[in-house]
Amino acid sequence: MISEVVMPQMGADMEEGTIIKWLKNEGDEVERGEIIAEIETDKANVEIEAFDSGVFRKALHAEGDTIDVGTIIAIIAAPDDDISSYENGAAKKATAPAEASKEEVPADLKKQDHATASTTAAPAAEPVPQTLAPAARQDGRVRASPVARKLAQDNNVDLATLAGTGPDGRIVKRDVEAALTGGVKSPAAPTAAPGTTTTVSMSKMRQTIARRMAQSKREAPHYYITVDIDMTEAESLRRQLNEAVEEYPRVSVNDMIVRACALALQRHPMFNSWFIDEQVQQHADINVCIAIALEDGLIAPAILDAANKNLGEIADASRSLGQRAKSGSLKANEYTAGTFTVSNLGMFDVETLVAIIQPPQTAILGVGAVREVPVAIDGNIGTADLMKAALSGDHRVTDGAQGAQFLNEIRRLLESPAALLV
Amino acid sequence: MAEMSFRDALRLTLREELLADEKVILMGEDIGAYGGSYSVTKGLLEEFGEERIMDTPISESVVVGCGIGAAMGGLRPMVELMTINFSLLAFDQIVNNAAKLSYMSAGQISVPMVIRMASGAGSQLSSQHSHSLEGWYAHIPGIKVAVPYTPRDARGLLKTAFDEQNPVIFIEHTALYARKGEVPDEDYAIPFGQAEVIREGTDVTLIGYSGSVYQALGAADILAESGHQAEVINLRTLRPLDVETIIASVSKTHRAVAVEDDWKFGGFAGEIAAIIMEEAFDELDGPVARVCGADVPIPYAKALEQAALPSPQQIADAALALF
Numbered sequence: 001m002i003s004e005v006v007m008p009q010m011g012a013d014m015e016e017g018t019i020i021k022w023l024k025n026e027g028d029e030v031e032r033g034e035i036i037a038e039i040e041t042d043k044a045n046v047e048i049e050a051f052d053s054g055v056f057r058k059a060l061h062a063e064g065d066t067i068d069v070g071t072i073i074a075i076i077a078a079p080d081d082d083i084s085s086y087e088n089g090a091a092k093k094a095t096a097p098a099e100a101s102k103e104e105v106p107a108d109l110k111k112q113d114h115a116t117a118s119t120t121a122a123p124a125a126e127p128v129p130q131t132l133a134p135a136a137r138q139d140g141r142v143r144a145s146p147v148a149r150k151l152a153q154d155n156n157v158d159l160a161t162l163a164g165t166g167p168d169g170r171i172v173k174r175d176v177e178a179a180l181t182g183g184v185k186s187p188a189a190p191t192a193a194p195g196t197t198t199t200v201s202m203s204k205m206r207q208t209i210a211r212r213m214a215q216s217k218r219e220a221p222h223y224y225i226t227v228d229i230d231m232t233e234a235e236s237l238r239r240q241l242n243e244a245v246e247e248y249p250r251v252s253v254n255d256m257i258v259r260a261c262a263l264a265l266q267r268h269p270m271f272n273s274w275f276i277d278e279q280v281q282q283h284a285d286i287n288v289c290i291a292i293a294l295e296d297g298l299i300a301p302a303i304l305d306a307a308n309k310n311l312g313e314i315a316d317a318s319r320s321l322g323q324r325a326k327s328g329s330l331k332a333n334e335y336t337a338g339t340f341t342v343s344n345l346g347m348f349d350v351e352t353l354v355a356i357i358q359p360p361q362t363a364i365l366g367v368g369a370v371r372e373v374p375v376a377i378d379g380n381i382g383t384a385d386l387m388k389a390a391l392s393g394d395h396r397v398t399d400g401a402q403g404a405q406f407l408n409e410i411r412r413l414l415e416s417p418a419a420l421l422v
Numbered sequence: 423m424a425e426m427s428f429r430d431a432l433r434l435t436l437r438e439e440l441l442a443d444e445k446v447i448l449m450g451e452d453i454g455a456y457g458g459s460y461s462v463t464k465g466l467l468e469e470f471g472e473e474r475i476m477d478t479p480i481s482e483s484v485v486v487g488c489g490i491g492a493a494m495g496g497l498r499p500m501v502e503l504m505t506i507n508f509s510l511l512a513f514d515q516i517v518n519n520a521a522k523l524s525y526m527s528a529g530q531i532s533v534p535m536v537i538r539m540a541s542g543a544g545s546q547l548s549s550q551h552s553h554s555l556e557g558w559y560a561h562i563p564g565i566k567v568a569v570p571y572t573p574r575d576a577r578g579l580l581k582t583a584f585d586e587q588n589p590v591i592f593i594e595h596t597a598l599y600a601r602k603g604e605v606p607d608e609d610y611a612i613p614f615g616q617a618e619v620i621r622e623g624t625d626v627t628l629i630g631y632s633g634s635v636y637q638a639l640g641a642a643d644i645l646a647e648s649g650h651q652a653e654v655i656n657l658r659t660l661r662p663l664d665v666e667t668i669i670a671s672v673s674k675t676h677r678a679v680a681v682e683d684d685w686k687f688g689g690f691a692g693e694i695a696a697i698i699m700e701e702a703f704d705e706l707d708g709p710v711a712r713v714c715g716a717d718v719p720i721p722y723a724k725a726l727e728q729a730a731l732p733s734p735q736q737i738a739d740a741a742l743a744l745f
Contacts, residue, residue: 147676150704166708167743173676173707 002081003052005074007067010041017041018066024056030076042204055079144171151176160327205297216359221395224354225403228386229411231370237417248312254344255315258288259420260413262306268406270398272339274360280397289338292325301330302338352388362394429599431573432462435580440470449476450502459504460599482512490519493535506541507551520589521564536583542595542633549719554683557690559591560660566590567660569632573603578612595633615662623653626677626741631657634681640734669702676707677744686714708744713737
């Protein structure tokens with residue numbers, strides 16, 4: 001039986017992918033489920049599995065080629081199958097629909113009755129860096145040999161930025177040496193001569209951010225609502241939690257905001273929706289994305305089912321996402337299943353952030369730092385720990401009055417934070 | 423420099439020891455009139471007489487026990503146990519007495535005794551007569567274990583064994599007896615704990631001892647065909663073990679394959695791997711590989727027996743998997 005391997009579609013907005021590496025040579029035996037290639041999409045590096053056992057008869061494209069989604073890239077067949085029709089090298093669309101890899105169908109999406117994985121547009125998950133190391137595993141650990149680790153550490157090379165060429169994609173000594181001689185070492189700020197202009201090539205991640213954000217601003221009419229939230233009680237609760245509870249990572253202010261948003265979204269489901277093809281798809285699951293800055297851009301993976309996670313579980317999930325976003329090992333549904341986003345720039349000590357909605361989501365909350373500021377209290381001037389929060393809403397789906405109620409609910413939950421515990 | 427067989431190098435050395443020190447005596451089954459099961463002691467009875475070259479009853483426990491007593495009493499006995507398979511009958515004497523008397527007497531008693539035994543498979547002697555159990559002896563504090571590969575090793579290590587104040591298990595792989603090699607004419611000894619880099623290389627370290635060095639060298643030839651320069655280490659003694667040479671080599675090549683005929687599970691190759699991991703973790707570019715005998719009693723059938731033992735191709739494959 002002849003099995004066509006096609007360029008898979010990892011999320012609805014993926015149009016093409018680049019073959020990074022063939023892991024099989026022509027003539028190699030292939031088992032169903034074996035990894036046969038690594039491809040780069042604008043979001044992540046992905047491994048392609050064989051869907052049938054047989055002989056890896058033919059690679060129709062070379063490493064480095066960028067190929068449209070759905071195009072046949074290789075043939076797995078029995079040794080005596082006639083594959084001559086494929087051998088003229090012409091790019092062909094698959095005769096059968098592309099079989100999705102396991103990663104591609106997030107269970108969380110399947111559960112939602114409004115969408116199926118194959119037809120749902122992916123939200124504008126900001127992509128992971130294009131130089132994702134294949135060596136990075138799902139759990140975020142980079143697979144590298146001890147001597148490679150030592151060499152990388154001694155020379156300040158970030159292993160997560162390297163691709164491993166050793167067995168099973170392990171980063172070995174030669175990979176770090178290649179990075180060192182290739183000057184991949186932590187880049188110094190470029191020094192351009194006065195008066196010159198340099199054209200900086202955009203990474204795939206930057207290109208995607210550019211495209212998605214422009215699409216959002218072009219298509220989604222944003223309205224903005226800003227409130228001050230008194231975080232005194234929330235801070236106090238957070239301290240108590242972190243002193244008393246040991247089985248979870250420390251809860252951050254952002255974890256509390258995520259929890260508050262998740263609870264508020266239960267009461268205001270219109271903000272937990274996607275706008276696709278002039279239709280509003282309201283989600284049962286509440287998957288709150290957190291924006292994570294990366295060296296070359298940002299990504300906003302989702303804390304899945306955030307409404308059913310307690311603060312500790314959110315802290316745990318958030319930490320895991322942060323680590324895996326940096327090592328490039330997020331799962332596909334984590335950057336496709338988000339239904340609402342929190343973008344927090346508090347660590348940069350800014351007042352607030354008025355954020356752009358990630359389509360097809362319809363709202364985003366931008367927050368700034370918690371600051372001690374003078375406030376009027378019963379006719380006197382006092383101080384309070386305030387945090388500015390700005391809701392950006394898609395006016396096609398909700399109106400300012402709804403946004404105000406939703407934002408007030410978030411404020412109420414954070415100012416009476418005991419509500420976050422139940 | 424003379425070329426001679428492993429067997430002749432041993433006989434030459436035994437004769438020299440007998441000539442040099444009248445306290446040296448040889449005991450064992452069939453070592454006298456028959457000249458030894460592997461002809462190592464041929465002619466010695468005729469030259470040195472029954473008082474010094476003693477044929478013993480077929481009772482390994484008795485033979486080793488007599489040797490221990492003789493050593494305690496001031497003689498320099500060499501006991502031949504024919505093969506390591508039969509040494510199991512003397513295991514209690516070796517482990518509980520020979521290895522421990524010096525410790526238990528606070529050094530008042532020493533047991534300077536050489537226990538020679540053939541080891542290894544490959545001659546279709548079936549599972550009961552094809553053991554490679556030298557790793558068991560290396561496990562025991564109080565015993566030194568010599569594992570010569572070349573005729574030069576055989577002579578130099580046997581010399582050192584006769585100078586030891588502690589019991590020495592002297593392992594002779596049956597496949598090596600007839601193999602010839604250069605042996606220096608002059609008097610020399612090879613100190614224990616001094617491995618030999620028998621082939622230099624830069625890409626992977628193959629560590630073997632006794633017969634497995636031969637397989638490792640074969641693997642190095644195979645690897646050279648694909649452009650990988652393997653360094654081969656001949657350990658020469660398992661205890662003391664020359665950790666320094668192993669670590670220096672792995673620090674150069676960053677990859678290691680430990681090879682032995684014995685079973686893998688709980689075996690000496692695992693000890694080598696653990697030591698490399700402990701001492702040179704940051705040098706490793708991959709896990710230490712082990713190529714050992716198959717996890718079955720050695721089969722009798724020729725093809726199956728060969729399949730159960732490490733082959734150069736297996737070793738080369740294990741090495742290539744590290745690149």
